[in-house]
Amino acid sequence: MIDFITLTRRSACIALGGLVFGLLAPAPSRAATKIQHLVSPGGIEAWFVQDSTVPLIAMEYAFGGGAAQDPADKSGLANLVADTMDEGSGDLDSKAYHERLDRRAIELSFSATRDYYRGSLRMLKDNKEEAFELLRMALTSAHFDSVDVERIRSQIISGLRRDTTSPNELAGRKFLQLAFGDHPYGREASGSLQSVPNITVADLKDYVRRVVAKDTLKIAVVGDVDPATLGKLLDQTFGSLPAKAELTPIPDVVAAKPPQRAYIPLDEPQTVITFGGPGIPRHDPQFMAGYVVNHILGGGGLSSRLYHEVREKRGLAYSIYDALLWMDHSAIFIGNTGTRADRAGETIDAIDKEVRRMAEDGPTQQELDEAKSYLKGSQMLQLDTSSKLASGLLQYQLDKLPIDYLEKRNGIVDAVTLDDAKAAAKRLWGQGMLTVVVGRAPQAAAEPAAATAPALPKAD
Structure with a gap:
């Protein structure tokens, strides 16, 4: 998954989300x-x-x-x-x-x-x-x-x-x-x-x-x-490389069950909030429905519900996003935003409310239609260079997708129904979120919940 897609020090979460989404979008049909x-x-x-x-x-x-x-x-x-x-x-x-x-x-x-x-x-x-x-x-x-x-x-x-x-x-x-x-x-x-x-x-x-x-x-x-x-x-x-690798087996794992919250005090002007939870594996039958409905919640940039509720409606943050990420042995959804310390509690409440609303009611038919139209139409803007296309083709191989997936992908997006989207939303967000707050978070927003969270490690 930019593996991925990539959760490394050199790639912030927001870049990971963009990478994953970019790799999902197919190359121009001529390629x-x-x-x-x-x-x-x-x-x-x-x-x-x-x-x-x-x-x-x-x-x-x-x-x-x-x-x-x-x-x-x-x-x-x-x-x-x-x-x-x-x-x-x-x-x-x-x-x-x-x-x-x-x-x-x-x-x-x-x-x-x-x-x-x-x-x-x-x-x-x-x-x-x-x-x-x-x-x-x-x-x-x-x-x-x-x-x-x-x-x-x-x-x-x-x-x-x-x-x-x-x-x-x-x-x-x-x-x-x-x-x-x-x-x-x-x-x-x-x-x-x-x-x-x-x-x-x-x-x-x-x-x-x-x-x-x-x-x-x-x-x-x-x-x-x-x-x-x-x-x-x-x-x-x-050709001269060894024939077989000697890899240590890695077990499958499901991300911790929400809700949980952790608080890390840091004397910085802006409070950072990272939220997420268990995702949907890449080959799960509900994956594409989850991908589409996540675009509506937080992956669609300026058109997403989270952006509308947190940025436009309340002015709590400059940007907010969330993304579906998958690895070989697990999958998560993860989001991120930053806000003033004195508004951290209000921001967390707004995110939680919108996530719960999506889990309970799912998207509207109009939202679903618009998301599908965007995801299908945006393909011509993706992987438009040789390097981007090579990265995309490699990711499809790592995801164990067929070589003709590029031709089939829009049909798979189109097949997502409103019922599919609602079921995926309930699965992704019905249990709440794992939330990490870093900064001068208000006591009411962080300390009570942090008391039930695992002990924080020393900062590396």
Whole structure:
């Protein structure tokens, strides 16, 4: 799920919501008819769109595992691997490696989401051989030199220290702890001030050995390259990787049952409120109905009920949103807003009232029709570049959707009935919410409820 879709230190909740929604929207229909299931001579599979509109090639790929594979006492391991994998490989040190990338305008990066270790590669078509070779080197012979690891580690630790005074970061971390407890999803993917210093170079190399393997590899490529040439490049890049990953099994988990509330005192002018609860898994029959009705509640930007009630009607916040997020082993809905400290209680009440109203009554037929029309029509504005389309095609693979899903998606949206939407709304919001309040929240809004919530951890 931007895994996802991605709940990392580098992606605030609002960005995650936008990513998830963007990945759900299909590409223009002209691209949907050209998606190929490519199999290289060596058996490497990819979803591929050949497009010579511009002389560019974009590739997105992912290995199963992600931050959920971090040991409990070394959270942030996958994140540190991602930040250091391009710091020198083969016969190139970090400086020489990045000079090669810069000289050819090659964009190469890695990231870790909850369930996947992901990579991105973008280049001009004339530089494709060098770009794929540099990627191969990073995947198979990354140096992880101590001087580079310590430099990146210090940057991560500096960011983690800043997070201890960030209301949004504190709220996001506490929400995950509240929702998932001791499950790997309850740990922050970027790690903590306690865990990151304990990660060794041996840990980084062992993570690559366990995770970076062909059996979990998914690839999407869009751009100006023919299938035969791409097949050879994929074999050269990924063919020498281990055949099978050595992943620790991750159990399925349902987010904690609402209602619960936690309060973190922080002397900041603005109070941040993060709210959510159990979601609907991606392959649940009610998923699309939940997706549509959530657009009406809080995912539709300026047209959503929460925006109307909290921002326009009461002037309590500048923005408010909520999103459905799904992982391989769970699903949640999560929302966020910020308000003045003296209006935090009023804001929470307004959100709670609107969520309860949606759970009890569901949307109107007009709201449903307008949401479906928007979700179908907005597809032409989504995934309009090679990189966006490659990201979208990769996400569909990670979600285990068929290669023709882009063609079917609008029909699935259209099939959602008012009864379907009402049932999904009751399921999502009928039990209330998990709520985290960070800031100078009024006593009446936070302290009584916080007394029944789990003990708050020390800030990382």
